[in-house]
Amino acid sequence: PASLEHLRVAQGPTDDSAAQSDWASKKLVWVPQENVGFAAASIISEDRDDCVVRLQGSGRKLTVPKDVIQKMNPPKFEKVEDMANLTYLNEASVLYNLKSRYYSGLIYTYSGLFCVVINPYKRLPIYREEIVEWYKGKKRHERPPHIFAIADTAYRNMILDRKDQSILCTGESGAGKTENTKRVIQYLASVATSTKNQKTTPSNIISKLNSNEVNIVSFPSLP
Template sequence: MPGHVVLKSTGPDPDPTEYLYVSLEQKRIDQTKPYDAKKACWVPCEKEGYVIGEIQGTKGDLVTVGLSGGETKNFKKDVVCQVNPPKFEKCEDMSNLTYLNDASVLYNLKSRYVCKLIYTYSGLFCVAINPYKRYPIYTNRVVKIYQSKRRNEVPPHIFAIADGAYMDMLQSK
C-alpha cells in the first residue's frame, strides 16, 4: 500500500507458544472425547463436507448412521469413513493418522486451524492455512526455536523446512 508505514515494535518478541503448540489443557480435553472405534464414522454432508456420526447398523451395502440432533440416515458403505482415535486429535503430521481419508485430513486441518495452529505436516509436505491475520510466529524468537533442530523435535512451521534445507545445503555443498 503506497504511503503505508509499518513500525517495528520495541521490546521483546511476543510469546508464540499458543500458535505453535497444543496446550496441555487442550490435550486433556481432546483425550477425553467419547470414542467407539466400531461405531464412530465420517459421512458426507453437502454443507459441512463431512460430519461425524455413529453407525447403528448395516444391511447389505447400506449403513445406517445416527447424526447429531437425533437424525438417522442411510449411506452406501463405500462413502462411510473411519474416525481416528482421540490420541490423534490435532495431529502434527497427518501421515501418522491411523485412518488416512479425506474426512480425517480435513477434520485435522480444521481443528488445528481453529486453535490457531496454521502449519501441519503431511509426510514430507508442510501444509499452511492462511488465517489472513498476523500471528507472532515469524519473529527472531521463533527463528531460535527452530535453529539446528530436527523437524520431529519442533512443531510444524515453515522455519523447520527452511532450516532443514539450509542444513542439507551446508552438508552437500
C-alpha cells in the same frame, strides 16, 4: 517463546480412556454432508451395501451407502501435528484435523514431507527473531510445524550433502505463497549470516532479497 500458543496445541493429544472407549463403542465414522463436507456419525446397523447411522450433532438417522463412509481416527490423534501418523488417512480425517488446528490458531500442519499452511488472514506473532532462534539447528520432530522448520531442513541438507536444495510453495491465489516465500528468505538470511561480519546482517540480506518480490509474484498461481 511467548508465541507458542500459535504453534503448539494447548493440551496434548487426547488419550483419555473414557474418550477412547466412547469412540470404539459408538463406532464413530464420517459421512458426507452438504455444506459442511463431512459429519460425525455413529453406526447403528449395517447390511451388505448400506449403513444406518446417527448424526452426532442432530441425532438424525440416515441410511448411507457403505462405500461413502470414511473411518474416524481415535481421539488420541486430535489435532495431530503430522497427518502421516493418522491411523486412517482419508479426506474427512484430513479436513477435520486441518480445521481443528486452524480454529485453535495453528496454521501449520505436516503431512509427511509436506507442510500444509492455511492463510489466517491476520498477523500472528510466530515470525519474530526469537522464533527463528528457537528453530535453528533443530530436527523437524523437535519443534512444532512451521515454515522455518522446512527452511532449516533444506539449509542443513545443503550444508551436509553439499547439494542444491529447493522448496516449492504452491497453492491457489491468496493461499499465502508469497508470504511464506518471504519467511523462507527471512529464515535463511538469519541462519546463514555470520554474527562476526557486521557489514552483512540478516536485515540487509532480507531487504535485498525482498526487493525482488515483484519477480516472485509475477509467476502465475498454479491451478
